[in-house]
Amino acid sequence: MAGPPLLELDRLSTHYIAAQGARVVRAVDGVSLRVEAGETLGIVGESGSGKSTLALTLLRVLPPAARIVGGRMLLDGEDLVQKTEPEMQDIRGKKIAMILQDPMASLNPLFTIGNQVAEPIRVHEHETRRTAWQRARALLNAVRIPSPEARVKQYPHEMSGGMRQRIVGAIGISCEPRLLIADEPTTSLDLTIQAQYLNLLRELQRQHGLALIFITHNLGIVAKMCDQLAVMYAGRVVESGPVSRIFNAPVHPYTKALLNAIPRMDDPDRRLNAIEGQPPNLAALPPGCSFAPRCALAMPRCREAAPPEFTPEPGRTAHCWLAEPAAAAGRLIVSGAV
Amino acid sequence: MSDYVTRQIDGGAPRSPPATAARAMPALLHLLHLPMTRFVVRRTAYALLSLFLLSLTIFFFVRVTGDPAMLLVEPGASPDDIAAIHHQFGLDRPLWVQYWLFMSSLFHGDLGQSFYYQTPVMGLYLSRLPNSIELAAAAMLFSLVIGIPAGILAAVNVGRFWDSIGKLFTLLGLSMPSFWVGLLMILLFSVYLGWLPSSGAGTPWHLIMPAFALGWYFAAAHMRLTRSSMLEVLGSEYIKLARIKGLPQTLVIAKHAFKNALIPVLTLAGINLVLMINVAVVVETVFAWPGIGRLLYEGIAFRDFPVVQGVVIMGGAMIVTVNLLIDIVYALIDPRIRLGS
Numbered sequence: 001m002a003g004p005p006l007l008e009l010d011r012l013s014t015h016y017i018a019a020q021g022a023r024v025v026r027a028v029d030g031v032s033l034r035v036e037a038g039e040t041l042g043i044v045g046e047s048g049s050g051k052s053t054l055a056l057t058l059l060r061v062l063p064p065a066a067r068i069v070g071g072r073m074l075l076d077g078e079d080l081v082q083k084t085e086p087e088m089q090d091i092r093g094k095k096i097a098m099i100l101q102d103p104m105a106s107l108n109p110l111f112t113i114g115n116q117v118a119e120p121i122r123v124h125e126h127e128t129r130r131t132a133w134q135r136a137r138a139l140l141n142a143v144r145i146p147s148p149e150a151r152v153k154q155y156p157h158e159m160s161g162g163m164r165q166r167i168v169g170a171i172g173i174s175c176e177p178r179l180l181i182a183d184e185p186t187t188s189l190d191l192t193i194q195a196q197y198l199n200l201l202r203e204l205q206r207q208h209g210l211a212l213i214f215i216t217h218n219l220g221i222v223a224k225m226c227d228q229l230a231v232m233y234a235g236r237v238v239e240s241g242p243v244s245r246i247f248n249a250p251v252h253p254y255t256k257a258l259l260n261a262i263p264r265m266d267d268p269d270r271r272l273n274a275i276e277g278q279p280p281n282l283a284a285l286p287p288g289c290s291f292a293p294r295c296a297l298a299m300p301r302c303r304e305a306a307p308p309e310f311t312p313e314p315g316r317t318a319h320c321w322l323a324e325p326a327a328a329a330g331r332l333i334v335s336g337a338v
Numbered sequence: 339m340s341d342y343v344t345r346q347i348d349g350g351a352p353r354s355p356p357a358t359a360a361r362a363m364p365a366l367l368h369l370l371h372l373p374m375t376r377f378v379v380r381r382t383a384y385a386l387l388s389l390f391l392l393s394l395t396i397f398f399f400v401r402v403t404g405d406p407a408m409l410l411v412e413p414g415a416s417p418d419d420i421a422a423i424h425h426q427f428g429l430d431r432p433l434w435v436q437y438w439l440f441m442s443s444l445f446h447g448d449l450g451q452s453f454y455y456q457t458p459v460m461g462l463y464l465s466r467l468p469n470s471i472e473l474a475a476a477a478m479l480f481s482l483v484i485g486i487p488a489g490i491l492a493a494v495n496v497g498r499f500w501d502s503i504g505k506l507f508t509l510l511g512l513s514m515p516s517f518w519v520g521l522l523m524i525l526l527f528s529v530y531l532g533w534l535p536s537s538g539a540g541t542p543w544h545l546i547m548p549a550f551a552l553g554w555y556f557a558a559a560h561m562r563l564t565r566s567s568m569l570e571v572l573g574s575e576y577i578k579l580a581r582i583k584g585l586p587q588t589l590v591i592a593k594h595a596f597k598n599a600l601i602p603v604l605t606l607a608g609i610n611l612v613l614m615i616n617v618a619v620v621v622e623t624v625f626a627w628p629g630i631g632r633l634l635y636e637g638i639a640f641r642d643f644p645v646v647q648g649v650v651i652m653g654g655a656m657i658v659t660v661n662l663l664i665d666i667v668y669a670l671i672d673p674r675i676r677l678g679s
Contacts, residue, residue, distance in 0.1 A: 061581045064496075085587075093584030100582070105575035110597050120583040171583060 004077050006178055006211050007035040007058075012071035012081075014050075014057045025282045027053040027066070029235040032309070032317075035228075037178065040205065040212040042226030042243065044219060044258070046279050050235040051215045052101075055181045058213075059096055060088050075179070093120040097172040098181040102188055103165035107156035113140070114152030117170050124175045139170040143200060162193040166200065173204055180205075181213045186221070198225060219262055223247065231255045234280050234290040241316030251318040253295045289320070297322060377669050385658045392654040393444070396647050397437050405429075406453050406641035427453055427643075440647065449648035454640045459648035462633060467615075469539055470629030473622070474614035476545050477553035482607060485557040486600070489564025493572060493599075494591060504561060511558025520551035520624040537626035548625040552618050556610050563606055568599040605664070612660045616653035 009031055016025040027050045035041045043051050056062050058073060060080065073080045075095065083091070100106040107116060117139055118132035127135070133152060140148035143166040156164055165185060172180050182201065186194040198221065205212050214225055222229055222243060230240040231254065239252040250256045257275045264270055277294040280286055286293055292302040301321055310323040407423040424430045428439065443450060449459035492504035527547060528536035535544050571577060572595055580594045615630070622631035630649055637645030 059582055061578065089584045089586055091584070092582055098582045100575055100579055102575055106579045108576040108580070108594050108598070111594075119585065123583070123585055123589070168579070171579070 004074070005034040006037040006039075006076065007033075008072075008074045009033045010072040010074070012054075012057065012073055013069045014053055014062065014066055015069050016063075016065050017067055018065055023283055026235045026285060027282060028057055030071070031232075031235075031237050032071075033230055033237060033240060035179065035211050035213060037211055038205070038209045039228060040214055040226045041228045041230060042214045042216065042222040043230045043232060044215075044217055044222055045232035046217065048279055048282070049232040050282075051232055052183055054232070055098060055183050055213070055215055058181060059092050059098060061092070090124070093177070094124045094175045095177055096179045096181065097175070097177040098183065099165075099168050099172050099185045101184045103161050103168055104188070106168055107164055109156055111155075112152065113154055113156065113159070113167055117152070117167065117174060120171060120174045135174070136170075139174055140167070142173075142204070143167070143170045145170075162189055162197065165189060165193075165197060169197075169200065169204070173208060173210070176208055177210065179211045179213065181215070183215045184217070186216075186218075201225070219258065231258065234285060235282055236290070236319060237317070238291065238320065239316075239318045241313075245313070245316060251312045251316070251323045252291075252320045253297050253322070254291050374669065378666055381662055381665050385662045388658055389651070389654055393441065393647075393651055394437075396650045397440060398433075400641075400643050400646045401433070403638070403641055406643060409641055410453065444651065449651070450644035452637075452642055452645050454636070454642045454645070459644045462645065463630060463648055463652055466628060466630045466633045469627060470615045470618060470622070470631060472539075473545065473548055473552065473618060473627055473629055474611055476549035477556065477614050477618075478607065478611050480549050480553035481557035481560050481610075484553075485560030486564050486603060488557075489561040489603075490568055490591065490596065490599075492561070492565045493568035496569060501565075504565065508558040508562050511554040511561075514554075515620075516551045516555060517620040517624050519554060520547065520621055523547045523551060524624070539628055544625075544627075548618075548621050548627050551624070552614060552621045556614065559610070560603055560607060564599060564603050567602050568595060571595045571598045574598075609660060609664065612656055616656060 011030045011032055012028060013026070013030055014028040016027055017023075018025070029050070031050075031054060033041065043054065045051050053062070053066065056066075057068060058080070060068070060083070062068070068081055071081070075091070080088070080091065107113075114133050114136050117136035118129070121127050121132040121135050122129065125132075137148040137152055140151055145151050145163060145166060151159075156167075159167065165188075169185075172182075185201070186197055189197060201212070202225065204210065212225075214221070216222060226243050228241065229243045229246050230237045231246075231252065232238070233254050239246060239250065239255045246255060247259065250259055254275075257273075260273045261275060263272055275294060280290050280293065286303070288301075288303040288305055289295070289298070289307055292298040295302065299321065307319050307321045307324070309317050309319055310325070312318050312323045405420075406427070407420045407429070410423055411419055421430070428436060431439075440450065447460065449463065451457065452459050452462055455462060488504050488507065492501040495501050523534075524536045524547065527534040534547055535541075536547075538544055577590060577595055580590045585594075617631070618627075618629060619631035619634050621627070622629045623635045626632070630653070633645060634649040636642065637649060
C-alpha cells in the first residue's frame with residue numbers, strides 16, 4: 001500500500017441546485033475515499049443515497065442541475081475537479097470507464113455493435129477504422145460473445161440483455177482504463193446471467209489490472225467481489241474499510257442494520273428485518289447525524305451535531321459518535337462490567 | 339378473374355414446380371386472415387368513408403355560397419337568360435341528381451367542367467399542381483433547413499439564450515397568419531427595397547417570399563418537434579454512455595443524438611409536405627402564385643362549383659392516402675398498432 005492511491009476523494013461534494021439556489025439537494029456530501037490500483041471498492045446504500053451521483057461525479061458527466069461544490073478527486077495525484085472539459089474527454093473512456101445500469105438502453109439503437117465498440121478506440125487512440133474494428137472483434141471475444149465476426153455487424157436489438165451488458169463491458173475495457181466504475185451492472189440481469197457477468201468482470205479485472213468501483217445494493221455481491229467497502233447514507237460515506245472487517249464487526253448502526261436485513265436461508269421462520277422509517281429528504285437534512293431519526297442507538301448528542309470521521313481501527317472510518325474513542329472505551333467498560 | 343391472372347402468370351413465367359404452387363395457394367388464403375390484412379382493409383374502408391363525407395360536405399356547402407349564374411350574366415339580365423345558364427350547368431336538376439352525377443363522373447376520374455373556364459376541371463387542376471408542388475417543396479426545404487438546426491441549437495442550450503430566440507421564432511411562426519407575413523414581406527422587399535418581385539411565378543426570385551410565408555409556420559412546427567425529440571434523446575442512457583466513452587460533444591450531438599432525434603421530425607415533415615401542397619390557398623392568393631390554392635380561391639370567387647369540389651376532393655384524397663400509407667407503415671413496424679384496437 002505504499003505510494004499514493006490510484007484514486008483519492010477528499011471531502012467531495014456534489015449538490016443539485018434548483019430554483020436559483022433556493023433548493024439544494026446534497027446528493028454527495030463530503031465524501032472521502034481511496035481506491036488502490038487493481039483493488040475493488042464496493043459502494044452500497046439505499047436508492048437515493050448518492051451512489052450513482054458519486055459515480056457520475058467521478059467522470060464529470062453530471063446532469064446540468066448538479067454542481068461539484070467542493071473537495072478534490074485525485075487520479076494519480078491529478079485533481080479531476082480542476083480539469084477542463086477537453087481534458088476530461090481524454091480521461092473518460094481512456095483512464096476511467098463506466099458500465100451503466102440498464103443494458104437495454106445504454107447502446108444506441110441505430111449503430112452497429114462494431115461501430116459502438118470501436119468508437120472509443122478510434123477517438124482515444126486514433127486508430128484506423130480497420131484496426132479499431134479488429135480490436136472490437138477481439139474485445140467481443142474477450143467478453144465471450146460467440147462469433148464476434150458476425151456480431152459486430154449486428155444492431156443492439158438483435159442481442160439479449162446479458163449480451164448487451166457484456167458489450168457495454170467490452171466498451172468499458174476497450175481502451176484499457178485504470179479504473180472501471182460499474183453502477184449496478186447486474187440489477188436488470190437474471191440470476192444465472194448475473195453470476196456469469198460477475199465472474200467475467202473479475203477475470204477482466206485480473207487480466208487488465210483494473211481497479212473496480214462496484215456500486216450495488218446487494219451485499220452478497222459485495223462479499224463476493226470487493227476488497228473494500230463504503231456504506232453510503234444520505235449522501236455521506238458513514239462507514240468504510242476492508243469488507244471482511246466490516247462484515248465481521250460493523251461499527252455504524254446503519255451498517256449493522258443493513259447486514260441484519262440480509263434474508264437468512266438457514267432459518268425460514270425468522271422474519272425479514274427491515275430498517276424502520278424512510279431515508280431523509282436530501283434537500284432538508286435533519287440537524288446532527290442524518291441517520292439519527294431511524295437509529296435505535298441514537299443519543300441526544302446525535303440530533304445536535306453531525307459526527308466527524310472517526311478511525312475505529314487502522315484502515316477503517318466511521319461517521320458515528322459511537323465510534324468516538326472515548327465512547328468506544330466507555331462501551332468496553334460497560335460491557336466488561338456486565 | 340383470378341383464373342385469368344393465374345393463367346397470365348403461368349404463361350409469362352417459366353412454369354414453377356407444382357409443389358410450390360400448391361404451397362403458395364394456402365399461403366395466399368392465409369394472408370386474408372392475417373391481422374395485417376384486416377388492418378389494411380379496415381383502414382382503407384375508413385379512408386373511403388372520410389372521402390365520401392368530404393364529398394357530401396363540399397357539394398352542399400359550395401351550393402350555399404350563392405348562384406353562379408348571377409356572376410356570369412350582365413346586371414339586369416332576364417330570368418330566362420339565368421334559367422338558360424342554370425340549365426346549361428345542370429343546376430336546374432334536383433340536388434340529389436346533381437350529387438349523383440358528380441359522384442358517378444368522379445368514379446371515372448372526371449371532375450366536371452369548369453363554369454368559368456369552360457374546360458375540364460381535371461385539366462385545370464393538373465396544370466396548376468406542379469406550381470403548388472414547387473412552392474411546397476421550396477417551403478419544406480426552408481422549414482427543414484431552418485427548423486432542424488434551430489431545434490438542435492435550442493435543445494443543446496435549453497433554457498439559455500438560443501433557446502429563448504428559438505421560442506420567439508416558433509411563437510411568431512405559429513401565431514402570425516401567413517397572409518399577413520406575406521403582405522409585410524411584399525411591403526418591405528418589393529415596395530420599399532425593390533429586391534424581390536411581389537407576385538407571379540417563373541424565376542427562383544419569385545419563389546423566395548411565398549416559400550418563406552408558407553414555410554415559417556412549418557419551420558416553427560419542425561423546430562418544436564426537433565427540440566423536444568432531441569431533448570428526449572439527450573436524456574437517454576445511450577447518450578450518457580457516449581459521453582462516458584469520452585466522445586467530444588460535437589460527435590455526441592451530431593452522430594448519436596441527431597440521427598435518433600430526426601426520425602419523428604421526418605415523419606411529420608412527410609405529412610406536412612402534403613398539407614403544404616393543399617393549404618397554400620391564402621399564400622398563393624397574396625403572391626398571385628398560379629397553384630391549386632389560387633385555383634381554389636378563384637373557384638370560390640366565381641362560384642365555380644366543379645372547380646371548388648374538384649380541388650377539395652383531390653386535396654382530401656391526397657391527404658387521406660398519405661395518412662393511410664403512414665398508418666400502414668407504422669403497423670408494419672409496430673406490432674402493437676397492428677394487433678390492437
